[in-house]
Amino acid sequence: MAATEPFPRVVDDVTQAGIDAYAELSGDFNPLHVDPEAAAASEFGGIIAHGPIALQSFLRAATEWLGVEALPAGTSVAVVYRAPTRPGDAIAAEPRSVTEREDGRHDVEAECVKQDGTTVVSVRAVL
Numbered sequence: 001m002a003a004t005e006p007f008p009r010v011v012d013d014v015t016q017a018g019i020d021a022y023a024e025l026s027g028d029f030n031p032l033h034v035d036p037e038a039a040a041a042s043e044f045g046g047i048i049a050h051g052p053i054a055l056q057s058f059l060r061a062a063t064e065w066l067g068v069e070a071l072p073a074g075t076s077v078a079v080v081y082r083a084p085t086r087p088g089d090a091i092a093a094e095p096r097s098v099t100e101r102e103d104g105r106h107d108v109e110a111e112c113v114k115q116d117g118t119t120v121v122s123v124r125a126v127l
Contacts, residue, residue: 007095007108010061016087019049026050044084054085054120057093058110062127077125089114101126
């Protein structure tokens, strides 16, 4: 897909198996992510996903839109985490605005939103 096409809406399902796999890959075994008892006793009241898991639907949408396997050099992505993501959530990347710049790149604003409409991540990117 070329950047001239509409920015796609991509949905990712969050699972405990995916969270555990990310913990293995990243080495981040914070109990909030992998220990149900410790997470239940926290301010979050249960397991929450690592931040990049909540952002994954946006990253997949961006690479699909650009027609590439990885974001190109020079890409910038700024995020604000707004709410926790939990196992069982379906996170959708929803574009809010896409503006072409004079240099041919694009300013993209999007939100990663879970099934109940809660924004979990706000994204501003230059692609």
